[in-house]
Amino acid sequence: QSALTQEASVSGTVGQKVTLSCTGNSNNIGYYAVGWYQQISHGAPKTVMFGDSLPSGIPDRFSGSKSGTTASLTISGLQPEDEADYYCSTWDYKLSGQVFGGGTKLTVL
Amino acid sequence: EVQLVESGGGLVQPGGSLRLSCAASGFIFSSYWMSWVRQAPGKGLEWVANIKQDGNETYYLDSVKGRFTISRDNAKNSLYLQMNSLRAEDAAVYYCAKYPGNGKYFDYWGQGTLVTVSS
Numbered sequence: 001q002s003a004l005t006q007e008a009s010v011s012g013t014v015g016q017k018v019t020l021s022c023t024g025n026s027n028n029i030g031y032y033a034v035g036w037y038q039q040i041s042h043g044a045p046k047t048v049m050f051g052d053s054l055p056s057g058i059p060d061r062f063s064g065s066k067s068g069t070t071a072s073l074t075i076s077g078l079q080p081e082d083e084a085d086y087y088c089s090t091w092d093y094k095l096s097g098q099v100f101g102g103g104t105k106l107t108v109l
Numbered sequence: 110e111v112q113l114v115e116s117g118g119g120l121v122q123p124g125g126s127l128r129l130s131c132a133a134s135g136f137i138f139s140s141y142w143m144s145w146v147r148q149a150p151g152k153g154l155e156w157v158a159n160i161k162q163d164g165n166e167t168y169y170l171d172s173v174k175g176r177f178t179i180s181r182d183n184a185k186n187s188l189y190l191q192m193n194s195l196r197a198e199d200a201a202v203y204y205c206a207k208y209p210g211n212g213k214y215f216d217y218w219g220q221g222t223l224v225t226v227s228s
Contacts, residue, residue: 002153035214037154044204044220045146045154050212087154091213096168098144098156098213 003028003099004088011107012078020104022071022088028099032090034071036064039103040084048086049073075106083108111135111217113205118222125195125226131188131205131219139163139183142208144215145190147201147224157203158190173199192224200226 005023012018022034033051040046047055049064061077071090075082088101117129129145145157158179159168167179178191188205205219 032213035212035216037215037218039154042148045206045215045218047214047216047218050209050214050216055216085153089154089156089214097170098146098159100154100156103153 002102003092003095004090004101006086006088006101006104008102009105009107011109012075013109014078014080016078017074017076018078018106020073020075020086020088020106022073022101024069024071024090024092024099026069027094028069028090028092029066029071030069031093034064034066034088034090036071036073037087037089038082038084039087042085045087078108080108082106111207113207113217113219115203115205115219115222118203118224120225120227121195122228123195123197123226126191126193127195127224129190129192129203129205129222129224133186133188133205133207136207138181138186141210143179143181143188144206144208145179145188146204146206146215146218147199148204148221149198149201152201154204155201159208160188195224195226197226200224 036049037045092099114132176194202221206215207217209216
């Protein structure tokens with residue numbers, strides 16, 4: 001059971017906007033910014049968003065937001081290369097540990 | 110360019126030990142928290158351990174406390190994970206990951222090293 005809750009799977013067509021969510025509590029997402037990581041075919045994770053900031057080299061169709069204890073990653077203008085597993089993560093001060101969501105498998109139809 | 114290169118993975122018997130290394134370059138290693146994250150076959154990402162810039166503060170996943178030790182050598186720009194009393198459930202790809210200056214998330218990841226625990 002992951003400390004953060006993500007949808008198991010999300011799908012969308014090319015060009016569509018999709019939003020992935022990550023729900024935690026006041027000890028983690030409610031307190032800290034969230035990182036989002038893309039993993040293609042079980043390769044190394046790649047950071048695609050931290051907080052609401054876009055890392056260098058990540059297309060600006062990716063955006064992030066947070067409301068209370070839920071963080072969201074939005075991909076506007078979905079591309080075939082966006083098909084991947086996406087994980088969210090942040091620190092939990094009560095657990096004194098980094099916590100992850102179980103991951104969302106994004107399928108581009 | 111930030112690079113994190115893990116090494117040291119391999120096949121080990123249950124109860125055995127292994128030491129993973131992560132060679133860092135492209136940034137001032139001594140200025141950042143570092144972490145190990147693992148991924149068991151077919152499973153999601155799982156945080157394992159963190160270490161502060163000077164090595165004087167560490168945190169561990171409950172299931173590895175007392176068995177794993179994270180350490181660093183800032184002079185060698187290297188991060189380590191000493192894994193003892195290995196169990197089948199420790200089998201995974203282990204990633205080295207870097208924290209940014211003031212965030213509670215990772216900004217860079219290594220390519221991973223595979224640890225297999227089997228007799």
